Amino acid sequence: MPWRETRDPYAIWVSEIMLQQTRVETAIPYFQSWMERFPTVEALADAAEDEVLKRWEGLGYYSRARNLHRAARVVRERHSGNVPDDLEGLRSLPGVGPYTAGAVGSIAFGLRTPAVDGNVRRVVARLMDIPDPTTRELERTVGAWVPADAPGDFNQALMELGATVCLPRTPTCQVCPVTALCRARKAGTQDERPTPRRRATVRREVRNVTVAWRLEAGEPGVRLALRRRPDAGLLAGMWEFPSQIAPGIGVTEVTEASEATESTAPAKSTAARGGVADIGSRPPGSGVGERARRLPEVRHAFSHLHVTYRPVLVQRPGGAALPAGAEWFTPTQIRALPLPVAQQSIVKSALEALEAALD
DNA sequence: AAAGCGTGGGA
DNA sequence: TTCCCAAGCTT
Numbered sequence: 001m002p003w004r005e006t007r008d009p010y011a012i013w014v015s016e017i018m019l020q021q022t023r024v025e026t027a028i029p030y031f032q033s034w035m036e037r038f039p040t041v042e043a044l045a046d047a048a049e050d051e052v053l054k055r056w057e058g059l060g061y062y063s064r065a066r067n068l069h070r071a072a073r074v075v076r077e078r079h080s081g082n083v084p085d086d087l088e089g090l091r092s093l094p095g096v097g098p099y100t101a102g103a104v105g106s107i108a109f110g111l112r113t114p115a116v117d118g119n120v121r122r123v124v125a126r127l128m129d130i131p132d133p134t135t136r137e138l139e140r141t142v143g144a145w146v147p148a149d150a151p152g153d154f155n156q157a158l159m160e161l162g163a164t165v166c167l168p169r170t171p172t173c174q175v176c177p178v179t180a181l182c183r184a185r186k187a188g189t190q191d192e193r194p195t196p197r198r199r200a201t202v203r204r205e206v207r208n209v210t211v212a213w214r215l216e217a218g219e220p221g222v223r224l225a226l227r228r229r230p231d232a233g234l235l236a237g238m239w240e241f242p243s244q245i246a247p248g249i250g251v252t253e254v255t256e257a258s259e260a261t262e263s264t265a266p267a268k269s270t271a272a273r274g275g276v277a278d279i280g281s282r283p284p285g286s287g288v289g290e291r292a293r294r295l296p297e298v299r300h301a302f303s304h305l306h307v308t309y310r311p312v313l314v315q316r317p318g319g320a321a322l323p324a325g326a327e328w329f330t331p332t333q334i335r336a337l338p339l340p341v342a343q344q345s346i347v348k349s350a351l352e353a354l355e356a357a358l359d
Numbered sequence: 360a361a362a363g364c365g366t367g368g369g370a
Numbered sequence: 371t372t373c374c375c376a377a378g379c380t381t
Contacts, residue, residue, distance in 0.1 A: 019377040026367070026376085060365025063380080097379045117377045159377055168375075169370090199374085200362065234364070301372095302365060341366070 002031055009083040009108035010041050016103045017064050017095060024163075030059050041081055044072040053237055053338035062238060062338075067095030085109045098135065107152035114142035115155040119162025125194035126166060129183035132195050200304050206246040209311040210323055211295065211350045217318060222354050224334060224347070225316070225326040234302065239337040241346055242323035246310065291315040293357075295349045300342035311346045313353055 001024060003015030014034060018027040034055050038044040044052070049069060056065035071093040075083060083104070084090050090101040102115035114120075116138045124141055125133050133141075146154050165176050171190055173179050184190040212225040226239045295311040316322070329337065331351055339347065 016377070021364090021376055021378060022366085023368080023376050058366075060367090061378085063364070064378090067379080095379065099378060103377070115377085118375095119377065156377090163377075196374095198361095236364090300365095302363095304363065 012108040016100045045076040057338045112148045112151045119159040123162045123166045126184040204306045206308045207243040208246045209241045209243040211313045212316045223328040227326040240343045298345050
C-alpha cells in the first residue's frame with residue numbers, strides 16, 4: 001500500500017479518509033492521483049472545491065472530500081500547516097472520527113491508542129465471544145492490548161487479520177494465528193459474531209432528466225446545460241443534468257395524456273436496444289418539443305436509494321429558457337466538472353447521440 | 360439512536 | 371438479478 005511507504009502524516013491522513021467504507025484496491029489509484037495534485041496540506045487548502053471533488057469523482061461519499069478540504073484549511077489556519085499530533089486535535093478536524101483519529105495518531109505519530117474499525121470490531125467480538133460489543137467496550141479492550149513500541153503496526157495487524165482471515169462469512173480459522181485464544185472458536189459461535197446490523201430500507205425513484213443542448217451562434221461545438229447540486233445531502237456539490245421525479249410512476253390511473261404515459265413502455269424497449277428513439281412525432285404542447293430524443297435509461301443504486309434516470313435530449317434554441325440554476329458547458333468544460341457516476345454515463349450517451357445527429 | 364451518505368466487486 | 375458488503379462520520 002503506497003501510504004505505508006511514507007511517514008508523512010498528511011499522506012497517512014488522506015489514506016485513512018479514502019479507506020472509510022472503501023476497499024484498499026479501490027482507494028490506491030485515487031490516493032496516487034490525489035497526492036500528485038495535492039501533495040501537501042497547503043496545496044489542498046489552496047485548491048477550489050470543484051477540483052477537489054473532481055479528484056474524488058467515482059470514489060463515493062463525497063462529503064469525505066469536502067470535509068478533508070475544509071480540514072486542510074483548519075490545519076493551515078489553526079495548526080500552522082501541521083497535522084495535529086494529538087488525539088484531541090485530530091478529532092476536532094471535520095471528517096475525523098474516533099477510528100480515523102486513532103489510526104492517524106498511532107500510525108503517523110506513534111500514539112499508544114486503539115483504532116477500532118469494522119474489522120477490529122469483528123475480530124474482537126469473536127476473540128472475546130461478545131455478540132454486539134459497544135464502541136466503548138472495544139476501545140477499552142483493544143486499548144489495553146496496544147503495545148507502546150509499535151501501536152500503528154499493531155492496529156494495522158488487527159485490521160488486516162479481519163480483512164484477510166477473520167472474514168465476515170466463513171472465516172478461515174484453520175490459518176488464524178490466534179485461533180487458540182479465540183473464545184468464539186472454542187464455543188463454535190464464530191459465524192454468529194458479531195450479530196449483523198439491520199439494513200436500511202431502499203427507496204426507489206424514477207427521474208425524468210433534461211439534457212438540454214444548443215449550438216452557440218458563431219462558435220463551434222455543442223453546449224449542454226448542467227447544474228450544481230445543493231451544498232448538503234446526496235452528492236452535495238456535484239454537477240448533474242436537471243431532473244425531476246417522474247410524475248405518475250407507480251400510479252395506475254393516469255387522468256390525462258401526460259409525461260408519465262409517454263415515458264413508460266417506449267423508454268424500456270429503447271433502453272433494451274441501447275439506442276436512441278426518435279420521439280419527434282409526439283403532439284405539440286407536450287412540453288418536450290419536436291426535437292426531443294430519448295437516451296438510454298440509466299439505473300443506479302445508491303446505498304439507500306435506487307434511481308432510474310430517463311434522459312431526454314432536447315434542443316434549446318438561442319434565447320430559450322434554461323432549466324433553473326443550470327449553465328451551458330462545452331464538452332471540454334464538462335470534462336472538468338465533478339460528476340456522479342450515473343451522470344457520466346448520461347453525458348457519454350448524450351455526446352454520442354449528438355455527434356451522430358449533427359454530422 | 361438511527362438514518363443518510365457512493366461505488367464496485369463478489370457470492 | 372439481487373444482495374451483501376468495505377480501514378466511518380455527521381446530524
